[in-house]
Structure formats: structure tokens, C-alpha cells
Amino acid sequence: xxxxxxxxxxxxxxxxxxxxxxxxxxxxxxxxxxxxxxxxxxxxxxxxxxxxxxxxxxxxxxxxxxxxxxxxxxxxxxxxxxxxxxxxxxxxxxxxxxxxxxxxxxxxxxxxxxxxxxxxxxxxxxxxxxxxxxxxxxxxxxxxxxxxxxxxxxxxxxxxxxxxxxxxxxxxxxxxxxxxxxxxxxxxxxxxxxxxx
Numbered sequence: 001x002x003x004x005x006x007x008x009x010x011x012x013x014x015x016x017x018x019x020x021x022x023x024x025x026x027x028x029x030x031x032x033x034x035x036x037x038x039x040x041x042x043x044x045x046x047x048x049x050x051x052x053x054x055x056x057x058x059x060x061x062x063x064x065x066x067x068x069x070x071x072x073x074x075x076x077x078x079x080x081x082x083x084x085x086x087x088x089x090x091x092x093x094x095x096x097x098x099x100x101x102x103x104x105x106x107x108x109x110x111x112x113x114x115x116x117x118x119x120x121x122x123x124x125x126x127x128x129x130x131x132x133x134x135x136x137x138x139x140x141x142x143x144x145x146x147x148x149x150x151x152x153x154x155x156x157x158x159x160x161x162x163x164x165x166x167x168x169x170x171x172x173x174x175x176x177x178x179x180x181x182x183x184x185x186x187x188x189x190x191x192x193x194x195x196x197x
Contacts, residue, residue, distance in 0.1 A: 013089050017055050019081045025056065025071060026063045030096075033103050035069045042136060043073035049130040055083040057102075062086075065095050066102040117149025 047070070056067030064071065065087055074082050087095060120142050123132060132142055 015085055017083045017085055020058075020062070020084050021081055022071065022074060022079065024062055025058060025082070025084070026061070027068055027071070028063050028065070028099065031064070031068060031099060033068070033099075035072060040069060040072045040076060042134070043069050044076045045131075046134050046136075047073055047077060049134045052079075052083060055085045057087055058084050059090070059092075059095050060086065060088040065090075065099050113145060114149050117145035117147075121146045121149055 052070070052074070054067070054070065056071055057065040059065055062084075071082060087098070090098060120132060120135070120137070124142075124146065133139060135142075137145070
């Protein structure tokens with residue numbers, strides 16, 4: 001099938017994984033995605049715990065389309081080769097748009113906090129040979145998610161009823177439900193989390 005035919009039929013083509021040396025791959029200087037040092041360490045720990053399971057995507061000139069974070073993590077781990085998939089069937093414009101989409105589309109999705117908490121709780125009850133933080137969540141976040149999924153949060157001083165207010169009209173009972181729990185999952189996620197890519 002020729003290139004034009006592939007572009008007209010939804011770009012269906014065979015996928016071949018090829019191991020290449022790290023120094024052969026070139027980061028795209030126009031890639032707008034940025035990775036923090038902390039995120040690179042997290043990706044490295046994930047690769048160390050689970051293996052390299054998502055190949056790096058490159059174009060015909062071995063320029064990275066998706067997977068720069070994984071490449072940087074492998075450098076940190078001292079690896080010399082990484083699995084790659086060549087997307088030679090994409091035009092330069094398609095490759096550039098896909099590079100953006102690959103990062104952006106993962107940001108759009110959300111979490112079901114209850115199901116996520118249940119998964120983390122079940123994992124925490126197992127004898128694991130890795131830390132739960134390889135999931136990308138910090139332990140304070142994990143604790144809050146597990147607590148939220150249990151439906152039986154621990155007593156918190158912030159849950160106590162508000163004191164009765166007195167004024168010219170006499171005592172006014174506190175409004176039910178007016179107490180605010182400060183240790184919320186939303187608060188734990190107030191800072192944006194980079195996407196591991």
C-alpha cells in the first residue's frame with residue numbers, strides 16, 4: 001500500500017518495534033511539552049518497577065514525536081537502548097499535530113476518585129515489591145483517596161459543629177453542613193501534575 005493510500009484509509013499500517021541506541025534519537029526542539037526533574041525521576045522509577053512498556057515514537061529521521069520523558073528517564077537509569085516505533089506514514093504536519101494531541105488528550109480525562117481510592121487501597125493491602133508512589137501519586141494524596149473510598153473517614157476537629165453565635169436577636173444555631181473539611185482531595189491536587197510521556 002502506498003503512502004497516499006495509507007493517508008486515505010485512516011493510516012492503517014503494521015507496527016514494528018525496533019530497539020535503537022539512545023544517542024540515535026533526537027529530541028524535537030519545537031516540542032512544547034516540558035518535563036520536571038521530579039517527573040523524570042518518577043518515570044524512571046516506573047520503568048525500573050514495571051519495565052519499558054510504551055515504545056518511543058519517532059519519525060523517519062528518528063526525531064522523537066512522543067516519549068521524550070521516557071528517553072530522559074532511560075538516560076537517568078543508564079540504559080543504552082530503547083524500543084521505538086517509527087511513524088514514517090505521518091506527514092510532517094500530522095506528526096506535529098499528533099505530538100500535541102498525545103500529550104493534550106491524556107490531560108482531558110478525569111478520575112473516578114472512589115474507584116481510584118479502592119484500587120489504591122487494594123494495592124496497599126498486598127505485599128508489593130514497589131512503592132505505591134510509582135503510580136504518580138504522592139503518599140498524602142494516596143492516603144486521602146483511600147480514606148475517601150472507605151466511606152468511614154477518621155474524626156477530624158474541623159468536622160465539629162460551629163459554636164453558637166449570639167447577637168441582638170439571641171442565639172443562632174450553626175447552619176448544618178457549614179463545617180468545611182480542609183483535608184480534601186482537591187486541595188491535595190491544587191498543583192498541576194505533569195503527564196508522564
